[in-house]
Amino acid sequence: MPELRKDPITGRWVIISTDRARRPMDFVRERTPPPPARICPFCPGMEKKTPPEILAYRESGEPNTPGWQLRVVANKFPALRVEGDLNKQGEGLYDRMNGVGAHEVIIETPEHSASMSEMGEKQVADVFFAFRDRMIDLRRDARLRYVIAFKNHGAAAGATLEHPHSQLIALPVVPKRVQEELEGSRRYYSFRERCIYCDILQQELQTRERIVFESDHFVVIAPFASRFPFETWIVPRRHNAHFEASEPAVIQNLGWVVRTVLRKIDKALEKPPYNFMLHTAPLQEGPLDHYHWHLEVIPKLTKVAGFEWGTGFYINPTPPEEAAEFLRDMGLP
Amino acid sequence: MPELRKDPITGRWVIISTDRARRPMDFVRERTPPPPARICPFCPGMEKKTPPEILAYRESGEPNTPGWQLRVVANKFPALRVEGDLNKQGEGLYDRMNGVGAHEVIIETPEHSASMSEMGEKQVADVFFAFRDRMIDLRRDARLRYVIAFKNHGAAAGATLEHPHSQLIALPVVPKRVQEELEGSRRYYSFRERCIYCDILQQELQTRERIVFESDHFVVIAPFASRFPFETWIVPRRHNAHFEASEPAVIQNLGWVVRTVLRKIDKALEKPPYNFMLHTAPLQEGPLDHYHWHLEVIPKLTKVAGFEWGTGFYINPTPPEEAAEFLRDMGLP
Numbered sequence: 001m002p003e004l005r006k007d008p009i010t011g012r013w014v015i016i017s018t019d020r021a022r023r024p025m026d027f028v029r030e031r032t033p034p035p036p037a038r039i040c041p042f043c044p045g046m047e048k049k050t051p052p053e054i055l056a057y058r059e060s061g062e063p064n065t066p067g068w069q070l071r072v073v074a075n076k077f078p079a080l081r082v083e084g085d086l087n088k089q090g091e092g093l094y095d096r097m098n099g100v101g102a103h104e105v106i107i108e109t110p111e112h113s114a115s116m117s118e119m120g121e122k123q124v125a126d127v128f129f130a131f132r133d134r135m136i137d138l139r140r141d142a143r144l145r146y147v148i149a150f151k152n153h154g155a156a157a158g159a160t161l162e163h164p165h166s167q168l169i170a171l172p173v174v175p176k177r178v179q180e181e182l183e184g185s186r187r188y189y190s191f192r193e194r195c196i197y198c199d200i201l202q203q204e205l206q207t208r209e210r211i212v213f214e215s216d217h218f219v220v221i222a223p224f225a226s227r228f229p230f231e232t233w234i235v236p237r238r239h240n241a242h243f244e245a246s247e248p249a250v251i252q253n254l255g256w257v258v259r260t261v262l263r264k265i266d267k268a269l270e271k272p273p274y275n276f277m278l279h280t281a282p283l284q285e286g287p288l289d290h291y292h293w294h295l296e297v298i299p300k301l302t303k304v305a306g307f308e309w310g311t312g313f314y315i316n317p318t319p320p321e322e323a324a325e326f327l328r329d330m331g332l333p
Numbered sequence: 334m335p336e337l338r339k340d341p342i343t344g345r346w347v348i349i350s351t352d353r354a355r356r357p358m359d360f361v362r363e364r365t366p367p368p369p370a371r372i373c374p375f376c377p378g379m380e381k382k383t384p385p386e387i388l389a390y391r392e393s394g395e396p397n398t399p400g401w402q403l404r405v406v407a408n409k410f411p412a413l414r415v416e417g418d419l420n421k422q423g424e425g426l427y428d429r430m431n432g433v434g435a436h437e438v439i440i441e442t443p444e445h446s447a448s449m450s451e452m453g454e455k456q457v458a459d460v461f462f463a464f465r466d467r468m469i470d471l472r473r474d475a476r477l478r479y480v481i482a483f484k485n486h487g488a489a490a491g492a493t494l495e496h497p498h499s500q501l502i503a504l505p506v507v508p509k510r511v512q513e514e515l516e517g518s519r520r521y522y523s524f525r526e527r528c529i530y531c532d533i534l535q536q537e538l539q540t541r542e543r544i545v546f547e548s549d550h551f552v553v554i555a556p557f558a559s560r561f562p563f564e565t566w567i568v569p570r571r572h573n574a575h576f577e578a579s580e581p582a583v584i585q586n587l588g589w590v591v592r593t594v595l596r597k598i599d600k601a602l603e604k605p606p607y608n609f610m611l612h613t614a615p616l617q618e619g620p621l622d623h624y625h626w627h628l629e630v631i632p633k634l635t636k637v638a639g640f641e642w643g644t645g646f647y648i649n650p651t652p653p654e655e656a657a658e659f660l661r662d663m664g665l666p
Contacts, residue, residue: 003652007558009517009529010510014558015648022562022650024601024659027634079648092536093529094557148646158636177343177645184342196342196426203425224427225340225347229355268357301360303491312510313481315348315412317355319336326357 002080002099004173012176015079015099041076042163044068044110051076054104055133057126070126071107072134078103079169086143086172100143102170106130112163115271116153117262119164125255127166131278132251134168135244139283144170146178146282154273157300174282181279182291189290197292198239200224210320212327213260217253220261222320222327229302229318230269232261232327234295241281241288258295264330265299273300335413335432337506345509348412348432374409375496377401377443384409387437388466390459403459404440405467411436412502419476419505433476435503439463445496448604449486450595452497458588460499464611465584467501468577472616477503479511479615487606490633507615514612515624522623528572530625533557543653545660546593550586553594555653555660562635562651563602565594565660567628574614574621591628597663598632606633 003016041049044066051074053063061067080101088097108127109119116124131149138144151166152158159165174182188196204210204221212220212232223233234257236250246254258276265274280293308314336349374382377399384407386396394400413434421430441460442452449457464482471477484499485491492498507515521529537543537554545553545565556566567590573579579587591609598607613626641647 005558007556008521008533010513011517012558012560013646014560015646016559016652017648017650018652021652021655023655024563024603027562027605028603030634092540093532094536156636171646175646180343180645184344188341199426200341203427207425223340225338225345226349227345227347229360230357270357270361272360301363303489312513313346313348313504313508315350317350319349319351319354322354322356 001084002078004097004099006095008093008095010176013171013173017079040112040161040163042071042105042107042161042165043112047071050105050107055130055137057130066110068110069123070109070130072104072130073107075103075105075167080171097172100172102138102144102168104134104168104170106134106166106168108164108166114164115262115266116151116164117259117266117271119259121256121259122252123255124259125252128251128254128258129248131166131168132244132246135280135283138170139244141170142284143172144283146171146174147280148175148178148277150275150277152273152275154300157273157275159273170283178279178282182281182288185290185292195239195290195292197235197294201235201237210324212264212324213332215253215257215260217250218257220257222324224320226316226318226320226323227314228298229316230265230299230323230327231316231320232265232297232323234258234261234297236293239289239292241285241291241293243278243280243293245287246293254295258297260332261297261327264327265297267330268326269299269301274298275300334417335411337430337432339428341426341428343509346504346506350412373445373494373496375404375438375440375494375498376445380404383438383440388463388470390463399443401443402456403442403463405437405463406440408436408438408500413504430505433505435471435477435501437467437501437503439499439501441497441499447497448595448599449484449497450592450599450604452592454589454592455585456588457592458585461584461587461591462581464499464501465577465579468613468616471503472577474503475617476505477616479504479507480613481508481511481610483608483610485606485608487633490606490608492606503616511612511615515614515621518623518625528623528625530568530627531572534568534570543657545597545657546665548586548590548593550583551590553590555657557653559649559651559653559656560647561631562649563598563632563656563660564649564653565598565630565656567591567594567630569626572622572625574618574624574626576611576613576626578620579626587628591630593665594630594660597660598630600663601659602632602634607631608633 006013047064053071055072056068057070058068080099080103086097135147147170149168185196201219210222220234276297278295281288281291339346380397386404388405389401390403391401413432413436419430468480480503482501518529534552543555553567609630614621614624
C-alpha cells in the first residue's frame with residue numbers, strides 16, 4: 001500500500017510508493033530512454049490493455065470497445081489506491097496514513113498523434129467536462145479532500161506515453177501549494193472583503209500590460225510574479241471557487257481558450273513541452289467567497305536547479321509583460 | 334536592474350530579470366546544446382575571463398593569477414546586483430523592489446575535470462569555509478537578509494559549466510521555503526520548547542532505519558518524508574541555527590561527510606546529476622533555539638512534472654528506509 005507522509009517541519013505531504021519501490025538500477029536504466037512501444041495501449045482497439053473505463057464519451061459501441069471520443073481509466077501504475085481506510089498513525093514525531101485516493105488517466109482523443117493544440121475546440125472542452133464529471137463523482141467519497149487535474153505534454157515535462165492524455169489524482173489531504181493559495185486569499189478577504197483573484201483581474205484589465213487575450217468567460221494573463229518564462233494563467237471572469245460547479249457554457253468556452261493558449265505557445269516557442277494544472281477549492285468545501293479556481297499553464301523552457309529547490313524562490317529570465325506581448329502578437333487562431 | 338516581485342496570493346518572491354530578458358527564440362535555440370567551449374574561464378591562467386576575485390585560498394601568486402586552490406568571483410551574469418537601494422514599491426495590489434543582492438561563483442578547484450566526490454577532503458571542506466567566509470562578509474550589508482549557498486552538478490541539475498563550481502545568492506528577503514522551515518520549527522518549539530531537528534536526530538538515532546552514516550559532528554539521514562528518491566540530509570549533531578557560526582572542526586568534518594555522501598551516491602546511482610543546498614538561519618538573526626542548519630542533497634533522478642508543480646505534493650518512488658539501506662551498503666570510502 002502506498003503511504004502518505006507528512007514532513008514534521010513544513011507540513012508538506014509526500015506519497016511514498018512502498019510496493020513498487022524503485023531501486024538504484026531502475027534509475028540508471030531510465031537514463032537511456034526505451035525504444036518507443038509499437039503498441040499504444042491508449043489507441044482504439046487496444047481497450048483491453050488498460051483497466052476498464054470509469055467514464056467514456058462515445059458515439060457508438062459498448063464500453064471498452066472502439067467508438068469513443070474520450071476515455072477515463074484507472075492509472076495502471078497508480079500512485080494511490082482506492083481501497084481501504086486512511087488508518088492515520090503517529091510514529092514519534094512523524095505522521096503517516098495509507099495512500100488512499102484515486103489516480104486516473106483521461107485519454108483525450110482516439111487519435112494517437114494529435115496534440116491538444118491541434119484538437120478541435122469541442123474535444124479540448126470534453127477533457128475539462130471529464131475533469132468535472134470525475135470530480136463530481138469523486139467528491140461523494142468523504143475520505144477524499146482534493147482532486148488535482150493536470151497534463152504533462154512532452155517527455156521533458158514528464159509525459160511517459162505519446163498518446164494525448166491528462167491525469168487526475170484524488171487525495172485525502174489538501175496539498176501545500178493549494179493550502180497556501182487558500183490561506184493567502186483568505187487573509188486578503190478578511191482584510192478587504194473581496195476576492196484577491198477578482199481584484200487581480202480588475203487591475204490587470206485596467207493596466208492591460210499582462211493581458212494575453214480575453215474571451216466571453218475568461219481572462220488570460222501572464223501573472224505579475226511569474227515563476228517561469230511564459231507562465232500563463234487562465235482565470236474565469238466570474239467568481240467561482242469550484243471548477244466542478246462551472247456552467248456548461250463556461251467549460252465549453254474553456255476548450256477554445258486552452259486551445260488558443262496552447263497554439264500561441266506552440267507558435268511563439270516552437271512546440272515546447274508544457275504542463276497545466278487546475279487549481280480549485282477542496283472537494284468537501286461549500287462555495288468560498290475568497291477563492292477562485294484557475295488553470296496554470298507552464299511551458300517547460302528552463303531547468304529548475306538547486307537554487308529553486310532550496311528556496312522556493314524562482315529566477316525568471318522573461319518579464320511577464322514581455323511574455324504577454326509576445327503571446328498577444330501571435331494573434332488568435 | 335533586475336526586479337524582485339511578490340506573488341500577492343502566496344507571498345512567494347521571484348526574481349524577474351529585466352535587462353537580459355530572454356525572448357522566445359533564445360529558448361528554442363537552447364534546446365540544442367551548444368558545442369563545449371574550448372576555453373574554460375574557471376581554469377588557472379584564465380583568471381582575466383572572470384570578474385575579479387572576491388576571495389581566494391591560494392598558496393602563491395598575486396590575486397587574479399594562478400596559484401589558487403579556490404576562488405570566489407562575482408557571477409558574470411548575475412541574477413541580482415549589489416548596487417542601489419531596494420526602493421520598495423507598491424503598484425495597486427502588487428509589491429516589488431529592486432533586485433539588490435549578490436550572486437557569486439565558488440570555483441572549487443583548479444582542476445577542470447575533478448568532480449566534488451573525487452576531490453580531497455580538505456578541498457571539499459574549503460568550499461564550505463568559503464561559504465562561511467562570504468556569509469560573514471555579506472551579513473555586514475544590512476540590506477541583505479539571506480544567503481543561499483548551493484551546487485548544481487551535471488547539466489540535468491542545471492549546471493552550465495563543467496569546471497567544478499558552486500554558487501551563492503544573497504537576497505534582501507527570506508525565501509519562502511526557508512520561511513516555512515523557520516515557522517514550522519518555531520511552532521514546534523513554542524509547543525515543546527525543543528528544537529524539532531534535534532528531536533528528529535534523536536528519534537532517527539533510536540530507530541536507525543533512515544540513518545545513512547554518522548561522523549563526529551554529523552548525522553546523515555534519508556528524511557522520513559523525502560520528496561525525491563535518495564534525498565539525503567546532513568544534519569549537525571550539535572544545535573546551531575547559523576551555518577556560518579560553525580566551529581572550524583565542524584566545517585572540516587563536513588568536508589569528509591559531503592564527499593562521503595557524494596561517493597555513496599555516485600556508486601549507488603552511477604554518478605547522477607545532483608543538487609545540494611545549505612539551509613541556514615537568516616543573516617541578520619541572532620542565535621535561534623528553534624532552527625538548526627543542515628545541508629540537503631538531492632540526486633536528480635526523476636523529472637518533476639505538472640502534479641508536483643501544481644500542488645507542492647511529491648510522489649517519491651523509493652522509500653527513504655530503502656534508500657538509506659542502499660547508501661549504507663555502499664560502505665565508507
